[in-house]
Amino acid sequence: MSRIVMKFGGTSVADIDRIRIVAARVKEETRAGNQVAVVVSAMSGTTDQLIKWATQASPLHDAREYDTVVSAGEQITAGLLAMALQDMGVSARSWLGWQVPFHTNNIHSSARIENIDTAQMIDRLEDNIVCVMAGFQGISSDNRITTLGRGGSDTSAVALAAALGADRCDIYTDVEGVYTTDPRIVPSARKLDKITYEEMLEMASLGAKILQTRSVAMAMNHGVRVQVLSSFTNTPGTLVVDEEEIVEKQVVSGIAYAKNEAKITLVGVENTPGIAGEIFGPLASGHVNVDMIVQNISEDGKKTDLTFTVPEGDVEKAVAILKASGHVKYAKLMADKEVVKISVIGVGMRSHAGVAARMFETLAEKGINIQVISTSEIKISVLIGAEYNELAVRALHTAFGLDSE
């Protein structure tokens, strides 16, 4: 007997027919003798409607009221799935964040989980009652509903799995698992049976959109075995696990890309001590997340060109902040949204040299100019012109031997 957490996203519970399909799948797991807790998102479309209403009611949200409004979506799904399960003869009950209780801090709309009191839920699980928890929501110390931020249901599920000491956390989604790259770009992309937390973290943060980054980090920290699988097909998905569990390590596990990047270049910056702080300090204060940074110093060391990337949606804000901060002297400021970040990811890189060289050669062969480079222990990212995205991803996928037979 295992204890498992199953999480279903908005498209998996989009209407009552799909909720019944979800219920049937949950029933299978209970029939297999497992104790099952389920975490659900809002029916797709519901959250958007609620957000629209909230924005119309007040363009400047009171985050406490906003959370009260948007959390209703998951509440509805939790009740409906419990009912659908009961209708199939499966004992079930719903749990809202405040009922568990699922304690968070008081930072509304992006609350962090502090403590989950699972005593009652474990009693029910041991009585073979399916516990359907509304994802995305918790309760603050002053008794208000909080939400974990968009996509927070993944985090709810992983946190619940950790708190329940679950054997597995299955994240059901609309894809069959984690692929070596986006199958829409590379039809020969392969589904990975296993991937390490670190690799998944890079994949997630680089735009693979399968699992919320925060949930992967949490799974890694608590050693929760996460499986990503499709709610529409009945095939095994991708297991996200510790590196030790993967016997045959690939040097490169996948190629990720992120289109929502923009490049800002400051040309001819006066190179004085503390200049980087004067540039990036105000951006950080303005909540602009700077990712890649490259600095080239001129021969005499007096001028420098500084290039960095920010989320596409923050370009105007970043430019405004830079222009407003009068301390920094530069000759020219250029912003370019027509860029894409391509990353080659794999824990095997740690023990294999030559990955970067092969990456650069492959891109050079296709005549693709690299604008910015950044690396970590298990990934190499490059910024290139947006029009080369598909070409680069396909070439790298082949070059690193990821194409299926």
Added chain:
Amino acid sequence: MSRIVMKFGGTSVADIDRIRIVAARVKEETRAGNQVAVVVSAMSGTTDQLIKWATQASPLHDAREYDTVVSAGEQITAGLLAMALQDMGVSARSWLGWQVPFHTNNIHSSARIENIDTAQMIDRLEDNIVCVMAGFQGISSDNRITTLGRGGSDTSAVALAAALGADRCDIYTDVEGVYTTDPRIVPSARKLDKITYEEMLEMASLGAKILQTRSVAMAMNHGVRVQVLSSFTNTPGTLVVDEEEIVEKQVVSGIAYAKNEAKITLVGVENTPGIAGEIFGPLASGHVNVDMIVQNISEDGKKTDLTFTVPEGDVEKAVAILKASGHVKYAKLMADKEVVKISVIGVGMRSHAGVAARMFETLAEKGINIQVISTSEIKISVLIGAEYNELAVRALHTAFGLDSE
């Protein structure tokens, strides 16, 4: 300075524009120096959608899950109205049933209020913060969401007004107040400035659809001054008050009608002791609400004809119950849905004779046959053929001097 409770129904909060109109009206009351608590229903249409989903998920509801699902509607409105108020510069916060807490018993979907803990809310009211409470919902002793049954937001509002010791409970609706009769039938019907609880109770239960019966009974028991008024116009409504507050008592205050009645007649029932119990006992057990009852005994006293009314929707059930209970011997069973109950209502009747006589004469003059009569201290009801409804209401309205000049 007064403390008031304002309640807005589903049509008053049907979309964001209307919620902003509601917010503006609440703002007026705060600007007038009042402490204001607001009770809201779900946006019209929302509850129906939620009920539809719940019914599709499981035709046989688990009432606890059902309440979890449908209560989301009021939760959404409460948050949105709080936001709209803040957007207009009015301090406000939302309260869900479990946050107040608004304690009820454990009878889900038709829970009864047990105790409202208003300590926190009163603190906020005294700080001039508008408290927006989600109507219709409460919390049971086992920490689950309960609902008070359809239309329960009126009851929430009156109960909150009683618990807060409010000076007034304003029920905003889509009519301008309580009329002497339905203005759609009698264009010369007058809006009443004041009406007694007892009269309102009769009006409400007789189908005037303005206030939920239960909320009127509660207002009467707790001495809550209720005002019924329109959320679409800015005119005074009808005040529901103690009889002592009405100086010039009308003999007749209004004419009500109820179309959703049906008549069942048992012809030739053997008149033995206890026969009434044998007929009405099983109906009561089957939750069929019997209203008017008339019995005619034949000359020899051995046979009796028994006529009574039940809600139109329960006719088939009532007939089935009567046929299934073998004890009762009768010659013939007749059911007739083509009837309407017309009532003449007024606390002044207590001290005025002749109301019944004038009612019967008026109907006789129009050639309308009375099928069943029932009376109470402050009303006389008759059952007549449904086709005479408008004719009877108009004739009685004129006969009792209710037409406006």
